[in-house]
Amino acid sequence: MKNDFKSFYLLFSLSVVLSIPVAFLSGCSRANEPVAQAPVRVSAQLVHSVRQQEPQWVWTSGTVHAAESAQISAQVPQPILQVLVQAGDHVRAGQLLVVLDDASMRAGLSRANAAEAAAEKEWMAARTDASLAASTLARYQELKQQRSVSPQEFDEVEKRSEAAALHVQSAAAQRQEAEAMVAEARTQLGYTRLHAPFSGVITARLADPGTLASPGVPLLQIDRDGPLELYTQVDESLIDRVRMGMKAPVKIEGEAAAKVTEGTSPEAGGDLMATVAQIVPAADPASRSFQVKLWLPPGKGIRAGTYGMAGFQNGTREMILAPRSAVVMRGSLACVYVVDDHGLAQLRYVTLGNPQGDQVNVLSGLSGGDTLVNTPGDRDLSGAQIEGQQ
Numbered sequence: 001m002k003n004d005f006k007s008f009y010l011l012f013s014l015s016v017v018l019s020i021p022v023a024f025l026s027g028c029s030r031a032n033e034p035v036a037q038a039p040v041r042v043s044a045q046l047v048h049s050v051r052q053q054e055p056q057w058v059w060t061s062g063t064v065h066a067a068e069s070a071q072i073s074a075q076v077p078q079p080i081l082q083v084l085v086q087a088g089d090h091v092r093a094g095q096l097l098v099v100l101d102d103a104s105m106r107a108g109l110s111r112a113n114a115a116e117a118a119a120e121k122e123w124m125a126a127r128t129d130a131s132l133a134a135s136t137l138a139r140y141q142e143l144k145q146q147r148s149v150s151p152q153e154f155d156e157v158e159k160r161s162e163a164a165a166l167h168v169q170s171a172a173a174q175r176q177e178a179e180a181m182v183a184e185a186r187t188q189l190g191y192t193r194l195h196a197p198f199s200g201v202i203t204a205r206l207a208d209p210g211t212l213a214s215p216g217v218p219l220l221q222i223d224r225d226g227p228l229e230l231y232t233q234v235d236e237s238l239i240d241r242v243r244m245g246m247k248a249p250v251k252i253e254g255e256a257a258a259k260v261t262e263g264t265s266p267e268a269g270g271d272l273m274a275t276v277a278q279i280v281p282a283a284d285p286a287s288r289s290f291q292v293k294l295w296l297p298p299g300k301g302i303r304a305g306t307y308g309m310a311g312f313q314n315g316t317r318e319m320i321l322a323p324r325s326a327v328v329m330r331g332s333l334a335c336v337y338v339v340d341d342h343g344l345a346q347l348r349y350v351t352l353g354n355p356q357g358d359q360v361n362v363l364s365g366l367s368g369g370d371t372l373v374n375t376p377g378d379r380d381l382s383g384a385q386i387e388g389q390q
Contacts, residue, residue: 250311
């Protein structure tokens with residue numbers, strides 16, 4: 001019995017001795033555990049993303065044209081002596097533009113004038129002969145009543161009077177023909193002087209002195225001063241939405257217009273509003289599109305020949321919009337700080353679409369109603385406790 005008590009005592013003492021290091025070690029382990037720190041509190045203005053329906057826009061490309069333009073070409077085949085204007089020159093209506101060689105035309109006019117003079121003299125001689133023949137016939141009529149002339153003599157005088165009258169008519173016709181030849185020769189001579197049909201700007205010079213001008217071959221092109229139009233092609237699937245007189249946004253800046261994509265709103269596509277002036281009723285069989293002409297607003301410094309785009313609404317689409325001030329760039333990536341229900345900021349990368357004024361279309365990464373940190377700047381707010389100001 002005494003031996004059993006000694007054994008129990010030894011075992012108990014040994015267990016106590018062994019438990020002391022374990023307790024000491026466990027106490028040291030708890031002492032080295034890191035203490036959780038509270039998140040940094042940052043005061044910032046908060047904004048929200050929104051989900052809304054926006055018009056869907058289809059943008060078509062086109063070219064600016066003058067409302068009226070003309071190609072100056074010769075009507076007679078003659079060598080060019082002078083071209084008095086250059087491309088870009090402003091001309092007034094009636095101004096002389098091109099001079100053709102007129103030597104042959106002047107020779108033709110001289111011949112026509114000579115023929116007219118000869119016809120005039122012939123007509124005057126015929127009238128004199130007819131007057132004399134009529135006087136002679138009147139005297140013979142008196143003699144015939146007195147039976148002092150034979151019937152044969154009277155008939156000869158009468159016939160000569162009739163022939164003289166016919167000669168007058170023939171000479172008058174020849175005179176009129178000669179006058180017409182003079183007018184034609186003068187017209188042909190006038191064709192050697194090409195004038196501006198209206199006031200405008202020379203947009204193309206297509207010939208130089210020494211060139212043989214041929215009828216129908218353009219020598220110059222001139223655009224009338226005044227309104228400009230944008231010619232664009234609209235697909236047949238969209239043409240039913242285009243109406244005469246409707247307003248359409250246009251963009252005339254070349255590089256910016258090239259960046260406009262499907263669905264962009266008018267704010268991104270341009271600040272000019274044009275009016276549909278004409279819809280060509282027949283479609284182009286190759287492209288299955290219709291030509292639409294739009295009047296452009298005056299006084300915007302637009303020039304003919306400029307590249308442009310026109311926007312036409314084609315239904316609506318859902319968009320997520322966020323203030324542009326909430327978007328920051330981390331390298332080449334766009335991101336925002338989203339504040340969760342506990343007020344903690346989380347960095348979230350987003351894919352951006354086209355800007356919409358002071359907002360931007362977010363294609364992915366956000367939902368409607370998300371709370372965002374406005375103008376976060378270069379601060380790293382990940383995990384920060386945001387004390388927001390709406």
